[in-house]
Structures are given as structure tokens and as C-alpha cells.
Amino acid sequence: MSLRLFCGVLCGALLTGGPAQAAEPAKSAILFENVRIFDGKGSSLSAPSSVLVEGNLISRISQGPIQVEGEVQRIDGQGKTLMPGLIDAHTHLMFATLPQIALLTNDITFATVAATRAANDMLMRGFTSARDLGGPVFGLKKGIDMGIIQGPRIWPAGAMISQSGGHGDFRLPNELPALAGQYSFGERTNAAMIADSPDAVRQRTREQLALGATQIKLMAGGGVASSYDPIDVTQYTVPEIRAAVEAADNWGTYVTVHAYTPKAVRQAIEAGVKCIDHGQMLDEATARLMAEKGVWWSLQPFTDDRKSPFPEGSANRLKQLEMYKGTDQAFALARQYGIKTAFGTDALFSAEAAASQGTMLARMGTWYTPAEVLKMATHDNAELLALSGPRNPYPGRLGVVEAGALADLLLVRGDPLQDLALVADPANNFQLIMKDGKIYKNSL
Ligand SMILES: [Zn+2]
Numbered sequence: 046m047s048l049r050l051f052c053g054v055l056c057g058a059l060l061t062g063g064p065a066q067a068a069e070p071a072k073s074a075i076l077f078e079n080v081r082i083f084d085g086k087g088s089s090l091s092a093p094s095s096v097l098v099e100g101n102l103i104s105r106i107s108q109g110p111i112q113v114e115g116e117v118q119r120i121d122g123q124g125k126t127l128m129p130g131l132i133d134a135h136t137h138l139m140f141a142t143l144p145q146i147a148l149l150t151n152d153i154t155f156a157t158v159a160a161t162r163a164a165n166d167m168l169m170r171g172f173t174s175a176r177d178l179g180g181p182v183f184g185l186k187k188g189i190d191m192g193i194i195q196g197p198r199i200w201p202a203g204a205m206i207s208q209s210g211g212h213g214d215f216r217l218p219n220e221l222p223a224l225a226g227q228y229s230f231g232e233r234t235n236a237a238m239i240a241d242s243p244d245a246v247r248q249r250t251r252e253q254l255a256l257g258a259t260q261i262k263l264m265a266g267g268g269v270a271s272s273y274d275p276i277d278v279t280q281y282t283v284p285e286i287r288a289a290v291e292a293a294d295n296w297g298t299y300v301t302v303h304a305y306t307p308k309a310v311r312q313a314i315e316a317g318v319k320c321i322d323h324g325q326m327l328d329e330a331t332a333r334l335m336a337e338k339g340v341w342w343s344l345q346p347f348t349d350d351r352k353s354p355f356p357e358g359s360a361n362r363l364k365q366l367e368m369y370k371g372t373d374q375a376f377a378l379a380r381q382y383g384i385k386t387a388f389g390t391d392a393l394f395s396a397e398a399a400a401s402q403g404t405m406l407a408r409m410g411t412w413y414t415p416a417e418v419l420k421m422a423t424h425d426n427a428e429l430l431a432l433s434g435p436r437n438p439y440p441g442r443l444g445v446v447e448a449g450a451l452a453d454l455l456l457v458r459g460d461p462l463q464d465l466a467l468v469a470d471p472a473n474n475f476q477l478i479m480k481d482g483k484i485y486k487n488s489l
Pocket of ligand 1: 134136137178179391
């Protein structure tokens with residue numbers, strides 16, 4: 046066997062996580078009895094029901110008893126609520142909990158260690174899936190999927206792709222101008238790639254797809270946490286964004302962009318992106334355009350309700366306050382025009398912010414009914430994840446409690462359709478957490 050062929054076989058095995066198992070073990074069976082179901086779509090709970098999970102799938106749901114042959118683990122649901130696992134449409138697991146300065150000045154393994162903890166904590170908050178929109182998260186995802194560590198299912202974007210001076214440019218001023226052929230720390234660690242022409246964007250996009258990106262994340266306008274770009278600026282040009290869209294489309298998937306302003310969003314839509322992340326500063330005409338084009342709006346309930354990681358009076362803080370002003374109107378427009386809307390938290394650089402994931406979900410009750418909020422964080426977000434098409438790493442239905450769907454389930458003390466605040470305290474109220482048919486928490 047030639048070295049190259051040997052490497053081909055070996056690397057293939059490494060990429061997929063090892064050779065296939067020879068014998069399939071018997072499927073586990075777990076039967077939930079006396080649960081009331083929120084199915085991810087409806088606005089009321091079911092009558093007391095039984096739900097059978099076999100292997101990693103929900104196999105049967107019945108309001109009568111379910112007979113199971115062979116061994117089964119019975120769980121008395123005590124009339125509590127069984128609902129789909131939650132989905133966060135905008136995370137950065139690698140950057141969620143450490144301060145920005147720690148991420149920029151430490152070895153990347155420090156970020157990985159923190160992210161390992163962050164992933165476990167996210168699962169323990171009932172979030173069983175996450176669309177990760179920027180950061181070197183492929184190893185973390187692989188570790189979770191192989192069962193080495195615990196965490197949510199991850200749809201990784203890999204490195205954020207940014208223009209020079211854009212929202213993904215975290216180089217120091219004394220590193221500019223960039224020297225040809227030299228990569229910055231952010232690029233060497235595949236956290237954020239700088240690309241300044243259609244060809245460069247295309248190459249960086251293809252690299253992320255090669256590494257396993259399920260969607261591509263481009264920085265299309267000014268941001269809060271970056272230092273070079275005022276929040277009003279537009280980033281990239283239509284040909285640059287289109288290069289990424291074409292490369293992603295050829296790979297069977299799509300591009301989402303970070304953008305706040307009408308101009309940035311309009312340019313991205315013209316280039317063919319299928320999802321806008323943020324958009325807090327949009328106007329009515331642009332919202333109408335999004336509705337017409339069927340573009341997803343991944344919105345975060347950004348409000349000034351806790352200590353900012355940015356010092357008062359700093360440029361970042363002023364940008365943050367400017368952006369917060371638009372949050373109410375953004376949700377109003379999303380509702381008014383019936384835009385496909387996703388819920389995400391975008392926790393960055395703060396363990397406190399990451400821990401408030403459930404609080405942020407509960408805050409969505411400011412703009413939506415509890416049933417609408419819970420549908421968005423389950424069924425609707427799953428629909429957004431499905432935009433990855435053949436690049437979806439976890440084929441199957443998510444975000445619903447239905448026969449045949451993947452068994453990502455929460456057992457909730459009380460009825461969150463009546464009392465949305467229950468989701469803000471997952472430690473006490475999510476008494477059982479299941480992902481892929483496996484129980485990760487059971488405090489019944
Ligand atoms: Zn983000």
C-alpha cells in the first residue's frame with residue numbers, strides 16, 4: 046500500500062471517528078408514562094400520555110398504555126410536561142464563557158477546556174442542539190458526538206469569515222498592515238479568517254466546508270465586540286458575499302451573515318444569503334424584503350438588563366446601547382411581516398451571560414406568547430437547522446415530540462405554556478434531560 050493510499054484510509058477513519066462497529070447492540074427502551082406533551086407546535090398540552098423511546102428515536106406515543114416486549118426502563122412522569130429539547134440558533138461555544146482578553150492572550154487549549162465545560166452546562170440547561178456561528182468548534186463537536194464529553198448537538202460554522210477591519214478582525218493595530226503569507230492568532234486557530242476578495246472568500250469558505258461546516262458565517266456589517274468597525278458600516282461587497290453563497294450552495298448548504306443595518310442586510314440578500322443574524326437596526330422596508338424572499342431572521346433578545354462586558358463610555362459599550370435600541374422594533378417587524386424567526390442567545394465572553402440562556406428564552410415572552418416562544422426554540426429552530434440539507438450531521442426530525450423523531454426530550458416540572466418563567470430555572474425545573482435517546486440528567 047502506498048503511503049498516500051494508506052493515509053487516505055487512515056485519515057478517512059480519523060475523520061469519521063473510527064472504523065464502523067461490527068455488531069449492533071440491542072436497542073435500549075425507555076417508556077415515559079403519565080406525561081403531558083408539548084409537541085413543539087401546539088398551544089396546549091396533551092392529555093396524560095405514554096411515550097416510548099427506542100434507541101435514539103421516539104417510537105410510539107399513546108394516550109393509552111404502551112405494551113413493550115423485553116427490557117424497558119419505566120419513568121413515571123407524574124403528570125409533568127414532556128417537551129422537545131431546546132435549540133439555540135446562535136452560539137459561540139468556544140468563546141462563550143471566557144473574557145475576550147483571556148481568549149486573545151492564551152493558548153487555544155485554554156479556550157477548549159472552558160468550552161468543554163460550557164458545552165456540558167448548556168446541555169444541563171436543556172439545550173440539546175446549537176447552531177454555532179463562529180469559532181474553532183469542530184474538535185469540541187467531535188468529542189461530544191463520540192461521547193468523550195457531554196454537550197449539545199452542534200451545527201458548526203467554523204471560522205467566521207471577515208473582511209479586514211470587519212467584525213471578525215481581532216488583530217491588534219500594530220499587526221496591520223498584514224504581512225503577505227503571515228496569519229494572525231485568530232486565523233492560525235481557525236477562529237476567524239480574514240478574506241478580502243471574492244477569490245479569498247471562496248477559498249476560506251471551501252476550507253470551512255472541508256472541515257465540516259454545516260453553514261457558513263460571514264461578517265456583513267459592523268458589530269459590537271470588535272474594535273475597528275463602527276456599527277453602521279457595511280462589510281463586504283455583493284461579489285464577495287456571492288462567492289461564499291455559491292461555494293456553500295455547491296456543497297448543499299447556505300450562508301448566514303452577521304448584520305444589523307438595512308444596507309448590510311439588503312446587500313446580503315442580493316448576494317443570496319438565506320439567514321440574517323441579528324438585524325436589530327432594520328427598518329420596515331427591509332423587513333418586508335426579508336418576508337418576500339423567505340429569508341430567515343435569527344434574532345436575539347438583546348436588552349440592557351445585566352452588566353455589560355464593555356466599560357461605560359467605551360466605543361464598544363456605545364455601539365451596544367445603539368443596537369439595544371432596535372430590539373423592540375425588530376421583534377415587532379418580525380411579527381408584523383410573518384418572517385421566519387429563530388431564537389438565539391449569542392453569549393460571548395461571559396460565564397454569567399452563558400448561564401442566562403434560559404433567562405433569555407423566558408425574556409422572549411416580552412414579544413411572544415409562551416406557546417410561540419417554545420415553538421420557536423424547538424420546532425422553528427429545527428427548521429432553520431434543516432437548511433443545512435445534506436450537510437446536517439444528525440439526520441432525522443428534531444424540535445418535535447412525534448413518533449419517528451429523534452429523542453431529544455425534557456421533562457419539566459409544571460406547564461411552561463402557562464408559566465414561561467419555568468424555563469429560566471432549568472436546574473430546578475428540567476427534571477430529566479435526554480439527548481439522542483440517552484438520559485443525561487434525572488432528578489425525579
Ligand atoms: Zn454571534
